[in-house]
Structure formats: structure tokens, C-alpha cells
Amino acid sequence: MDRRSFMQTCTAGAAGVSLAASFPALAADARPKEYARALLVNERGDPWRAAQLVPQTNYVFHYPFEATPVFLLELGRPALPHALNTQDKDGYSWPGGVGKNRSIVAFSAICAHQLVYPTREVSFISFRKTRAQKGLQDGLIHCCAEHSQYDPARGARVLSGPAPQPLCAVLLQHDPKADTLTAHATLGGELFDAFFRKYEMKLSLEVGTKARNAVRGQAVVRELDKFCRNSIQC
Ligand code: FES
Numbered sequence: 001m002d003r004r005s006f007m008q009t010c011t012a013g014a015a016g017v018s019l020a021a022s023f024p025a026l027a028a029d030a031r032p033k034e035y036a037r038a039l040l041v042n043e044r045g046d047p048w049r050a051a052q053l054v055p056q057t058n059y060v061f062h063y064p065f066e067a068t069p070v071f072l073l074e075l076g077r078p079a080l081p082h083a084l085n086t087q088d089k090d091g092y093s094w095p096g097g098v099g100k101n102r103s104i105v106a107f108s109a110i111c112a113h114q115l116v117y118p119t120r121e122v123s124f125i126s127f128r129k130t131r132a133q134k135g136l137q138d139g140l141i142h143c144c145a146e147h148s149q150y151d152p153a154r155g156a157r158v159l160s161g162p163a164p165q166p167l168c169a170v171l172l173q174h175d176p177k178a179d180t181l182t183a184h185a186t187l188g189g190e191l192f193d194a195f196f197r198k199y200e201m202k203l204s205l206e207v208g209t210k211a212r213n214a215v216r217g218q219a220v221v222r223e224l225d226k227f228c229r230n231s232i233q234c
Contacts, residue, residue: 035183042218046130049179050099050180055103058127058223060109067107067207071106071107086189100176111125111163118231119206121228126233139153150163
């Protein structure tokens with residue numbers, strides 16, 4: 001390479017470096033991750049009708065795995081689409097609520113901070129009708145462990161606390177004729193691998209060998225107060 005070409009190469013390289021520094025790589029979009037479809041049913045196996053959900057009540061089902069809990073909420077007001085980011089800066093557009101009033105939402109109940117989740121014995125994380133801390137709005141999902149608060153009307157984005165990203169959304173399909181709900185995908189920052197790593201032993205005692213089995217066909221929805229003996233209100 002002659003001196004002139006060498007200088008051109010160096011100049012182009014330097015420009016490339018400075019451009020790269022000025023314009024960081026564009027974030028990839030997070031897309032819905034489809035899983036097996038699961039109709040939401042009660043303990044008798046009858047489909048839950050959307051109209052049966054009591055507004056602002058905590059319901060829990062497990063999806064997309066037998067051991068991964070999800071909050072189902074009828075917010076009592078429409079939840080509109082919202083642009084969000086995962087902690088890896090992947091952007092995604094949460095599609096908002098479903099149902100007649102677009103007020104039904106579902107989110108993984110695994111806190112995005114240190115993976116606290118509702119068990120049959122105790123839950124430190126739940127939806128609160130009224131504000132859990134001064135200065136914050138009502139109707140938030142609050143984790144008592146270190147007080148992360150998520151807004152379920154805006155894709156469970158983080159309003160306060162140490163959580164680095166929104167709760168992972170669970171996408172529901174509403175059948176307007178039958179008024180039933182079917183879970184079919186997640187959207188956002190999944191934490192399932194970290195969850196199974198962290199709680200491997202605990203989950204094997206709580207759920208047994210099927211903890212990581214995919215939920216398919218049906219998922220049983222229960223009120224949190226019936227699923228869990230102690231729902232902590234902090
Ligand atoms: S685990 Fe929920 S705030 Fe820390």
C-alpha cells in the first residue's frame with residue numbers, strides 16, 4: 001500500500017470510529033415470542049369470561065411454563081399501546097389491553113429486579129388499588145422487596161425502584177363472541193432462564209419435575225388471595 005492509500009485508509013478508519021462513537025448501533029426490536037396457546041379457565045376447567053373478572057383484583061395463572069406466574073388484571077379503564085425498552089435497550093411496542101374496553105392486561109409476576117414472585121405461601125409483589133407510596137399514582141404493581149413499582153396501564157413500565165426494565169408482558173387474545181381469553185405469547189424482557197437458575201431447588205420442591213414444562217391448552221386462573229396464603233402489603 002502506497003503512502004497516499006495508507007493515509008486514505010487511516011482517515012476513513014478514524015472517521016468510522018468517530019461515527020460509530022457518535023451513533024451507537026441501533027437497538028434491535030423485541031418481538032412477541034409465541035408459545036403454546038392456553039385458554040384461561042377456572043379451577044373446574046370452565047373458560048373465564050372477560051366479563052367475570054372483577055376490576056382491580058389480582059388474578060394469577062402460570063404461563064408459558066408450569067412454574068412461571070403471571071398477573072391477570074382487569075384495570076377498569078382502557079390501557080392504550082405504549083413504547084417501552086428492555087434493559088438491553090431493545091425497543092418494543094406493548095399493544096395495550098384487550099377485551100371490550102381494552103382494559104384487560106397480563107404481565108409476568110416475576111419482579112425484574114431480583115426475581116421475587118408469588119408462591120402459594122407468600123407474595124411480596126401484587127397490584128395495589130391505591131398508591132403504595134406517597135406521590136405515586138394509584139393502581140400500580142408494587143414489589144415489597146425493594147419497592148419497585150410498575151404501571152400496568154402502560155405496559156408495566158417502571159415508575160420507581162431498582163427494577164431495570166418493565167415486567168415482561170404476556171399477550172392475550174380476546175374472543176369477542178365467546179368473551180374468552182387465550183394467552184399465546186410474551187413480549188419484552190423475559191427473565192425465565194435466570195428465574196429457573198435462581199430457584200431451581202425451590203421450584204423442584206414447589207412444582208416438582210414439571211416446573212419447566214410448557215403450559216398448553218389451558219391455564220387455570222385464580223384470585224391471588226386464593227392462590228397464596230399471605231399477600232404482603234407494604
Ligand atoms: S425484587 Fe422486586 S424490587 Fe427487588
